Amino acid sequence: MTMMTEPHAEPSAIGSVLVPVTRETYRDGMASFAAAVNVIASHGPAGLAGFTATAVTSVTDDPPTLLVCLNRKSSAAPAVLENRVVSVNALAPGHEAVSALFGGKTPMADRFAAARWTYGKSGAPLLEDALVSFDCTVTETVEVGTHIILMCQVIDVCASDRQEALVYFKRAYQAVCP
Known part of the structure; x- marks a missing residue:
C-alpha cells in the first residue's frame, strides 16, 4: 500500500486527466472488500421480485435510510x-442457497418458494429467518453506470436473535460470529 508521507504533498496528476482503473482491476479489489449478503425483496402492482445484493449501506438514521444498488439489467429492476x-433481508449462514437463487436467473416464483416469507407494513416480503429485515419505501432513485441507486426509507425493523452473519469475501461466502 502506498501512503503519502508528506501531509501537504502535491499530487502528480494535477492538470492531467485521471483514467479510472479497468473493470477487472476494480472487481479484483472489491473481492477483498467483505460485505454482508442481503436479499432484497419487493411486492406490489408489478408482482413479486427479488435479488441478492452486497451493495447495501446505511445512509442516515434521521430519517432512517438505507442505500441499495440494483443492476438496471436485473430481471427484478422493473418490478422494484x-x-x-422493498425489504432488505440480511442473511445468516445456511442461507447460501437462497442467496444463489436470488442472484441468478431463477424464475421469481421459484426464488420465493425456496424460503418462508411474511409481509411487512409496506407489503414487501420479509424473509422469516433473516438476521434482520428492514421494511422500506423507495423514496429516490439515481442512475449511475450499470446500476440504479435506491434510497430506501426504513419504516420497520424485524431483528432475530441469530448470532452469525453471512458475508461475501474473496469471492466466497464466509460466516462471521461474535
Missing part, C-alpha cells in the same frame, strides 16, 4: 422500480 417498496 414500479412497486416502490
